[in-house]
Amino acid sequence: VGITALHANVESRLRFETLLADLSTRFINLPAEEMDREIEDGQRRVCEALRFDMSAFWQWTDSHPRIFTITHLYRPGGGPPAPERPDAQNLFPWSLQQLMDGRTVPFLMEDPPPAAVVDQASYLRFGIRSSLTIPLSAGGGALMGALSFNARRAVQAWPSTLVDRLRLVAQIFANALARKSSDMRLRESEAALRRSREQFALAMEGSDDGLWDWEIATNRVYYSPRWKEMLGYADDELPNAFATWEDRLHPEDQERALAAMKSYLAAPRSTFELECRLRHKDGRYRWILTRGRASCDAQGRPIRMTGSNRDITGRKQVEAQLRKSQAQLASAVDLAELALYEEGQGERFTVQDNRIHDLLGLVPGQQEGIRAHWVNHIHPDDRDRMVDISGRVRTGGLDRIASEYRYLHPRRGPIWITHLVHVLERDSDGRVVRTVGVLQDITPRKQAEIDTLRLRQDLSHASRVTTLGEMVSAFAHEIKQPLGAILSNAEAADLLLRADPPDLAQTLEILADIRRDDERAGEIIQRIRGFLRKRDAERVPLDANDLVRDVVRLVQNDAALREVALQTELAPDLPRLRGDRVQLQQVLVNLVINAMDAMAEVPVGKRNLVLQTARTGTGGAEVAVADSGTGIPADRLPRLFEPFYSTKPNGLGMGLPISRTIVEAHNGRIATENNPGGGATFRILFPPDGGTPP
Amino acid sequence: MSLPGPVIHVVDDDPSHLKAVCRLLRAAGHAVQAYASAETFLAAGPPSGPGCAVLDVCMPGFDGLQLQEALAKARDPLPVLFLTGHGDIPATVRAMKAGAVDFLTKPAKGRDLLEAVRQALGRDAQTRRRTADLGRQRARYETLSRREREVFAGVVAGRLNKQIAADLGIVERTVKAHRARIVVKLGEPSVAGMVRLAEALDLFRKKPPSS
Numbered sequence: 001v002g003i004t005a006l007h008a009n010v011e012s013r014l015r016f017e018t019l020l021a022d023l024s025t026r027f028i029n030l031p032a033e034e035m036d037r038e039i040e041d042g043q044r045r046v047c048e049a050l051r052f053d054m055s056a057f058w059q060w061t062d063s064h065p066r067i068f069t070i071t072h073l074y075r076p077g078g079g080p081p082a083p084e085r086p087d088a089q090n091l092f093p094w095s096l097q098q099l100m101d102g103r104t105v106p107f108l109m110e111d112p113p114p115a116a117v118v119d120q121a122s123y124l125r126f127g128i129r130s131s132l133t134i135p136l137s138a139g140g141g142a143l144m145g146a147l148s149f150n151a152r153r154a155v156q157a158w159p160s161t162l163v164d165r166l167r168l169v170a171q172i173f174a175n176a177l178a179r180k181s182s183d184m185r186l187r188e189s190e191a192a193l194r195r196s197r198e199q200f201a202l203a204m205e206g207s208d209d210g211l212w213d214w215e216i217a218t219n220r221v222y223y224s225p226r227w228k229e230m231l232g233y234a235d236d237e238l239p240n241a242f243a244t245w246e247d248r249l250h251p252e253d254q255e256r257a258l259a260a261m262k263s264y265l266a267a268p269r270s271t272f273e274l275e276c277r278l279r280h281k282d283g284r285y286r287w288i289l290t291r292g293r294a295s296c297d298a299q300g301r302p303i304r305m306t307g308s309n310r311d312i313t314g315r316k317q318v319e320a321q322l323r324k325s326q327a328q329l330a331s332a333v334d335l336a337e338l339a340l341y342e343e344g345q346g347e348r349f350t351v352q353d354n355r356i357h358d359l360l361g362l363v364p365g366q367q368e369g370i371r372a373h374w375v376n377h378i379h380p381d382d383r384d385r386m387v388d389i390s391g392r393v394r395t396g397g398l399d400r401i402a403s404e405y406r407y408l409h410p411r412r413g414p415i416w417i418t419h420l421v422h423v424l425e426r427d428s429d430g431r432v433v434r435t436v437g438v439l440q441d442i443t444p445r446k447q448a449e450i451d452t453l454r455l456r457q458d459l460s461h462a463s464r465v466t467t468l469g470e471m472v473s474a475f476a477h478e479i480k481q482p483l484g485a486i487l488s489n490a491e492a493a494d495l496l497l498r499a500d501p502p503d504l505a506q507t508l509e510i511l512a513d514i515r516r517d518d519e520r521a522g523e524i525i526q527r528i529r530g531f532l533r534k535r536d537a538e539r540v541p542l543d544a545n546d547l548v549r550d551v552v553r554l555v556q557n558d559a560a561l562r563e564v565a566l567q568t569e570l571a572p573d574l575p576r577l578r579g580d581r582v583q584l585q586q587v588l589v590n591l592v593i594n595a596m597d598a599m600a601e602v603p604v605g606k607r608n609l610v611l612q613t614a615r616t617g618t619g620g621a622e623v624a625v626a627d628s629g630t631g632i633p634a635d636r637l638p639r640l641f642e643p644f645y646s647t648k649p650n651g652l653g654m655g656l657p658i659s660r661t662i663v664e665a666h667n668g669r670i671a672t673e674n675n676p677g678g679g680a681t682f683r684i685l686f687p688p689d690g691g692t693p694p
Numbered sequence: 695m696s697l698p699g700p701v702i703h704v705v706d707d708d709p710s711h712l713k714a715v716c717r718l719l720r721a722a723g724h725a726v727q728a729y730a731s732a733e734t735f736l737a738a739g740p741p742s743g744p745g746c747a748v749l750d751v752c753m754p755g756f757d758g759l760q761l762q763e764a765l766a767k768a769r770d771p772l773p774v775l776f777l778t779g780h781g782d783i784p785a786t787v788r789a790m791k792a793g794a795v796d797f798l799t800k801p802a803k804g805r806d807l808l809e810a811v812r813q814a815l816g817r818d819a820q821t822r823r824r825t826a827d828l829g830r831q832r833a834r835y836e837t838l839s840r841r842e843r844e845v846f847a848g849v850v851a852g853r854l855n856k857q858i859a860a861d862l863g864i865v866e867r868t869v870k871a872h873r874a875r876i877v878v879k880l881g882e883p884s885v886a887g888m889v890r891l892a893e894a895l896d897l898f899r900k901k902p903p904s905s
Contacts, residue, residue, distance in 0.1 A: 476779070477752065477779040478779075480779040480799075480800040480801060481708040481710070481711050481779055481800065482710065482711075483800065483801040484711050484714070484715075484777075484779070484800030484801035484802065485708070485710045485711040485713070485714040485715075486714075486801070487714075487801040487802070487803070487804070488711070488714035488715045488717065488718045488801075488802075488804065488807075489714040489717060489718070491718050491803075491804030492714065492717040492718040492720075492721040492804075494804075495718070495721035495722060495804075496721050499721075506717070510714075510717065513710065513713065513714065516710070517710055517714075520710070
């Protein structure tokens with residue numbers, strides 16, 4: 001592996017890795033509303049970084065779940081007008097089938113697949129000469145969308161290294177999409193629940209009643225002021241006559257109301273009750289609930305009737321709305337696949353459908369032993385926690401819980417459940433009488449979270465951002481050839497000299513070869529040094545703080561994954577230094593990764609890494625990497641920068657020596673010390689003149 | 695005439711390292727054949743005699759792991775050990791899974807290399823002995839006549855003389871006579887021994903006995 005060739009594409013790769021780490025960090029915990037903007041921004045940044053002409057983001061249409069269409073199009077150069085809602089089934093049927101089968105689809109106009117005639121025509125129409133489309137799915141699930149990158153001017157080939165990078169980008173988008181859809185569903189159902197709760201509260205508000213007293217013989221009726229007020233009148237505005245009521249009945253209700261009254265009076269028993277509309281002073285009708293009771297003479301004939309009126313217009317409206325919102329709620333519950341139940345005393349479960357039975361793997365319609373079944377199937381690692389919470393709900397203290405736990409479904413295997421319990425009623429001893437609960441299967445969302453974590457692990461391979469690592473191993477490989485030869489030759493000479501008679505002629509040959517290999521090893525070392533110095537010409541003015549910020553972006557994923565708290569303390573107004581940005585970045589990345597390795601044994605919460613900049617006593621810039629790890633044993637300090645000296649099980653022992661060579665080539669030096677409170681600090685000190693080459 | 699001794703085939707694209715390793719192995723008393731690339735090794739044709747191969751992993755063109763794969767296809771594959779500048783874990787795992795005897799990194803100590811070579815040669819000798827035994831047994835089996843093979847098949851299938859006679863439409867006395875000749879020809883008096891032989895030669899299971 002040639003070291004120079006290795007360095008050739010390093011800068012573009014680092015740029016891409018930074019972009020990838022950036023995108024991944026940005027999409028984690030992004031609110032759903034901001035997702036669309038970030039997707040477009042991501043498309044733009046990838047296109048700019050890799051010089052694509054356009055990028056399309058495809059998704060299933062919300063209103064037509066069978067139509068796959070473009071939702072985000074990045075096309076700065078313009079082009080032939082795209083249809084409003086392009087349908088992949090019509091325009092790119094072959095590609096769509098490939099995507100549905102989970103395949104990434106490369107397309108080159110020069111070499112189109114024979115089965116892709118329609119697709120080819122569409123690409124021609126939109127002036128695309130080369131395209132790569134990647135399916136988006138979370139955890140290998142159903143196709144959620146697709147991300148394509150296209151070239152219009154030049155032919156873009158799709159080597160596997162490029163495809164692999166773009167797949168990582170696509171994976172970030174796919175995870176974001178999966179989270180967005182599950183967030184949205186959850187929010188819709190929450191909103192529907194809230195609406196219906198408010199309306200219930202409204203309905204419960206009491207209103208005072210208006211009273212009436214009717215003397216049947218005279219047909220005189222006393223109406224209380226409140227009765228009249230209900231219809232918008234002052235006390236003196238309405239005559240106390242039966243007709244006052246009768247005339248104000250809604251034409252549609254009139255017949256029914258009078259008939260009800262007549263039939264009650266014919267055989268007055270218990271209470272009269274009627275719901276009807278009465279005309280308000282403003283001309284609109286109000287819904288009124290009338291209740292009354294007749295008193296009779298000795299013969300049982302009704303002589304008078306008294307009662308109350310209640311305005312139930314609000315309730316009627318609420319009822320209508322409630323019916324509507326209940327329907328909405330039901331569909332939200334359906335959409336979010338929520339399983340609802342009510343639990344009464346003695347483990348009596350009330351459910352509306354069999355969804356909870358499906359979710360918990362019960363026998364359809366099962367009534368008994370639900371709680372025991374549930375407890376038995378909770379994942380053993382989560383069971384104690386859930387039993388404890390459940391106990392606290394039952395015996396007081398906790399009125400509302402929301403938990404997520406793993407559940408071993410008898411048929412489907414392990415799933416993730418989110419479970420809300422709300423206590424409705426307790427008895428005087430504080431024991432639970434009634435609770436309602438909601439369960440939801442959140443396995444897909446959890447899967448997406450796990451995928452995101454795994455993705456971050458993929459992204460975090462430190463080796464991908466350290467060319468130093470690669471340089472080190474390339475260098476180690478080269479230098480080991482002469483070293484190996486020298487060792488084998490020396491041992492062969494040893495055997496030949498012990499032989500009887502000793503083979504002196506061959507031993508002399510061997511000594512000559514050993515000398516030659518020693519020179520070769522020296523040349524390799526010179527070449528590395530020369531390579532590091534050769535880049536002197538590329539020195540540019542640098543700000544140490546920018547350098548630290550670049551490094552933080554490269555390692556933030558790694559730090560999050562290793563649960564290391566990464567902190568920067570940047571001094572303002574630092575003197576500039578001159579140097580090779582990539583080389584110095586590599587030195588810092590190497591120091592940071594060493595520091596994180598040193599904290600692997602330290603408990604989580606005590607892993608602190610500080611990147612610090614400061615002005616040195618002599619007026620130069622200083623960058624320090626301080627960790628809270630195990631520190632460096634005193635006897636190892638002097639050997640730290642020796643080649644092939646490593647304290648790591650798989651270390652090559654070349655990182656620090658090369659780092660030192662780079663820093664010294666910048667006229668700087670590296671200092672090491674143990675911190676008084678534990679851990680170690682590595683300082684890179686640059687001279688005040690900004691590191692003029694020697 | 696003496697059989698040829700084991701030969702160690704060393705493949706390394708670094709000429710200086712190749713020379714040094716060959717020198718060390720020769721000084722330790724081994725017969726050595728050096729190759730500057732996997733291609734020259736393959737071009738020389740499959741080595742017929744006993745021995746082992748010492749391969750570098752990273753070589754331009756055909757690399758050590760590919761060469762290992764190619765060697766494994768031979769009738770009597772040579773045991774392989776690797777000697778490499780940069781032993782990364784995936785390559786090591788792949789090599790060991792494919793049956794490598796050892797995976798040494800440069801610079802390797804002479805003692806380690808010679809020990810690994812000793813083990814490889816031991817393994818090769820064992821394989822060859824087993825192959826030779828099998829060849830002898832097959833040769834003996836092939837001296838049986840067609841009828842004797844039929845009787846042999848009946849015996850190892852656990853059938854009684856009477857049943858074999860009925861199967862073949864001959865009298866029991868003839869079966870006994872065949873059995874006596876089979877015992878002499880195979881040098882194997884026990885039924886258990888015959889069953890073992892049939893298994894070792896893989897008769898009657900995957901393919902019919904060769905005629």
